[in-house]
Amino acid sequence: MDKLLGALGFLIIVLFLAASLNGFKKYLSEDSRKFISKNHQYFGMAASFFAVVHMVIAISLGELRVTGLLALLALIGTGVMGMLFKKLKKKDFYVLHRIFGVFAVVMIIIHIVFNSQY
Numbered sequence: 141m142d143k144l145l146g147a148l149g150f151l152i153i154v155l156f157l158a159a160s161l162n163g164f165k166k167y168l169s170e171d172s173r174k175f176i177s178k179n180h181q182y183f184g185m186a187a188s189f190f191a192v193v194h195m196v197i198a199i200s201l202g203e204l205r206v207t208g209l210l211a212l213l214a215l216i217g218t219g220v221m222g223m224l225f226k227k228l229k230k231k232d233f234y235v236l237h238r239i240f241g242v243f244a245v246v247m248i249i250i251h252i253v254f255n256s257q258y
Contacts, residue, residue: 141201148194152187153248156215159183160241181222188219207251214244 162180165173191212198204218240225233 141197145194145197145201145203148190148197149252152190152194152215155183155187155190156244156248159187160245163238163241181226184219184222188215191215205251205255207247207254211244211247211251214240214247218244 158176159180161168161172161176165176168176195204195208195212198208218237221233221237221240224230225237
């Protein structure tokens with residue numbers, strides 16, 4: 141089960157980074173830019189979904205970590221702010237979406253560093 145947690149963690153990072161590429165569109169090729177723009181929210185939703193699955197497995201193994209819970213909350217907060225921005229078109233939600241995204245990156249890194257098996 142520990143290997144499953146690790147694999148899910150890796151998948152979450154890949155999906156989160158794919159969603160994060162939306163902020164770097166000006167540095168991407170036209171085809172990549174279109175692909176990332178079209179799938180940005182799906183990458184984010186998938187990262188959040190697998191983060192919840194990751195947490196449920198960790199809880200079932202008795203290995204829930206505070207750093208992981210905070211990373212999950214930051215990831216979900218990023219998604220909620222993104223959804224609110226998309227629906228309401230208020231710049232404040234966009235700014236919060238970006239701030240939560242940076243906070244999520246920091247929390248994910250802290251989670252990895254403090255809970256690494258190596």
